[in-house]
Amino acid sequence: MENVYELLDYLPLxxxxxxxxxxxxxxxxxxxxxxxxxxxxxxxxHLIFMTNIYTTVWQVSQFYKERYNHSLLFARPxxxxxxKLDEIKSVFEFSKLPEKDIFEFFRLIGLDDSYVKSTKKLIxxxxxxxxxxxxxxxxxxQAFDSALEEILSVTKxxxxxxxxxxxxxxxxxxxxxxxxxxxxxxxxxxxFIQIEFVKNLSxxxxxxxxxxxxxxxxxxxxxVSGLSQxxxxxxxxxxxxxxxxxxxxxxx
Numbered sequence: 001m002e003n004v005y006e007l008l009d010y011l012p013l014x015x016x017x018x019x020x021x022x023x024x025x026x027x028x029x030x031x032x033x034x035x036x037x038x039x040x041x042x043x044x045x046h047l048i049f050m051t052n053i054y055t056t057v058w059q060v061s062q063f064y065k066e067r068y069n070h071s072l073l074f075a076r077p078x079x080x081x082x083x084k085l086d087e088i089k090s091v092f093e094f095s096k097l098p099e100k101d102i103f104e105f106f107r108l109i110g111l112d113d114s115y116v117k118s119t120k121k122l123i124x125x126x127x128x129x130x131x132x133x134x135x136x137x138x139x140x141x142q143a144f145d146s147a148l149e150e151i152l153s154v155t156k157x158x159x160x161x162x163x164x165x166x167x168x169x170x171x172x173x174x175x176x177x178x179x180x181x182x183x184x185x186x187x188x189x190x191x192f193i194q195i196e197f198v199k200n201l202s203x204x205x206x207x208x209x210x211x212x213x214x215x216x217x218x219x220x221x222x223x224v225s226g227l228s229q230x231x232x233x234x235x236x237x238x239x240x241x242x243x244x245x246x247x248x249x250x251x252x
Contacts, residue, residue: 001033003148004045010052010155012202013249017090018055022048038144039129039136046126049151050099054091055202056158057105061085062201063165064108071105099123109161119154159206166210174219177238178231189241205250212246214239 004026012018029044061068072085077096085093094102100120107116125147129137138144173196177189197203197211219225219235227235 001030001041003145003152004029004048006152007045007048007052007155009205010056010159011048011204012055013198013204013208015055015091015202017092018051021092022051033144038141039138042138042144042147043126043130045148045151046122049122049155050095051091052155053102053158054094055204056162057094057102058088058091059162059201060105060108060165063169067108068105071108074104075101106158106161109158109165111158111161115157119158122151122154162207163210166207167214170211170214171219174214174235174238175225175227178219178227178234180234189238190245193242193245208242208246208249211242214242 008022008026011022025044025048029041029048032038032044033041069086075085075097085097088094100123103111103116103119106119107113129135138147173192176183177192197208201207216235216239219227220232222228222232225232
């Protein structure tokens with residue numbers, strides 16, 4: 001059951017709506033697990049997993065706005081559902097799309113066709129158990145652990161793909177800060193991190209880890225980056241602030 005808490009590391013740090021939804025789900029997952037009601041614990045875990053999926057798709061929509069909007073031409077909400085996915089107010093509005101279709105958006109971050117298709121099996125697996133057939137399929141701790149491992153594997157794979165985008169975006173931020181572009185110098189680095197990454201882009205602990213672990217070797221080499229020594233110092237300044245921000249929240 002401890003591994004379930006890994007899912008929380010992929011959820012937004014400061015999205016009140018998401019956190020208020022996930023908290024009782026975690027409680028339910030814990031209680032039913034302790035009672036040996038493993039299948040019902042899995043249902044709660046799967047809802048947390050889908051919340052992460054919705055949040056990640058929203059992040060993708062922010063990083064790749066033009067490509068995302070083009071993808072919406074093929075998005076078909078459930079019959080009778082009205083939703084403008086290019087101006088959503090809540091990540092839960094993605095639930096108005098068929099769940100399997102949601103995974104198609106991950107092609108925008110490089111998830112290949114075969115893997116996208118395989119992720120959809122998680123929906124089929126849950127649906128098979130979510131009907132009143134009277135049959136319990138996840139009836140042991142071992143079965144629960146196996147089902148959970150598959151959810152965690154998909155979560156990690158999707159985040160690995162997203163991480164490439166996060167790193168490129170972070171690199172752009174470092175360069176813009178180094179060059180003193182006005183929109184990046186109004187606040188000190190930690191304030192910028194809080195507002196841009198955590199508030200505006202709904203970064204998770206795992207997202208911040210990508211930034212914290214970003215290697216500066218190429219940017220610090222002026223022959224490669226083209227940055228002046230003063231600009232390199234500013235890169236180091238921002239990145240140091242990022243590591244301190246992360247450590248303030250989670251420790252080293």
